[in-house]
Amino acid sequence: FNQFRFFLNMYFLVVAGSQFIDILQVGYRWTYWAPLVFVLLITMCKEAFDDFHRYLRDKEANSQIYERLTSFGYEPIPSSAIKVGDFILVHSNQRIPADMILFRTNIDNEGSIFIRTDQLDGETDWKLRKAIPSLQKLESSSDLMKMDATMIVAAPTDEIYEFTGNFANDSLDEDHVEPLSLDNTLWANTVVASGTVIGCVIYTGKDTRSVMNTVGAPLKVGILDLQVNRLAKILFVLMVLLG
Incomplete structure (x- = not known):
């Protein structure tokens, strides 16, 4: 139906439809419908081609293999099977598959890393995450599976520069609570610039910042099409006035 947003297509549809009224019929009906159907079919094929390529890109992204930390070590998992609460290992230059909280990194004792966010916000500057x-002070990543902890985060939102939450690790102290902020986040579709990180998934799929900030594919319209559409409106008005 997007094609009928163009005045010219709508005009020819109305004219072609009017040929089913005997008093308005001029010539053969197929001379009106054939050109209209031909143009619409070509446009539909082009849009189907674009949709198919988007499908292939999505399928490739969803089939990428990551490593999930379990009680028995790491196991491979496709990004489409990742769930909230999973501990996911992400290597350098690898895309982050879901919104996560940064638990550990192998860079330094401070647990600081850099990520690239150009696919999310268009900015080329690397962002610091902690x-x-x-x-970070745990002896090994396997200790993550032994802890008794609770993480409270805000409801999903499209704000990529805001985040609040709390992390309570009862294994250390019943009153041990650490605040979480944007510095602790790893948003989906950003890329780890260096090192290896382990994060806990907090949002997946449609709840991720990346998807919530994604705008539907716009209808591609050329400048020539816009000019023709504008001229068609002018000619139609002139035809009505002269008639």
Whole structure:
């Protein structure tokens, strides 16, 4: 139906439809419908081609293999199977598959890393992210599976520059609570610039910042099409006035 947003297409549709009224019929009906159907079919094929390529890109992204930390070590998992609460290992130059909280990194004792966010916000500057201090101090990543912890985060939103939450690790102290901020986040479709990180998934699929900020594919319209559409409106008005 997007094609009938163009005045010219709508005009020819109305004219072609009017040929089914005997008093308005001029010539053969197929001479009106054939050109209209031909143009619409070509446009539909082009849009189907674009949709198919988007489908292939989505399928490739959803089939990428990551490593999930379990009680028995790391196991491979496709990005489409990742769920909230999973501990996911992400290597350098690898795309982050879901919105996560940075738990640990192998860069330094401070747990600081850099990520590239150009696919999310268009900015080329690397962003600094920090691991949760108490988890960065653990002897090994396997200790994450032994802890008794609770993480409270805000409801999903499209704000990529805001985040609040709390992390309570009862394994250390019943009153041990660490605040979470934007510095602790790893948004989906950003890329780890260096090092290896382990994050806990907090949002997946449609709840991620990336998807919530995605605008539907716009209808591609050339400048020539816009000019023709504008001229068609002018000619129609002139035809009505002269008639």
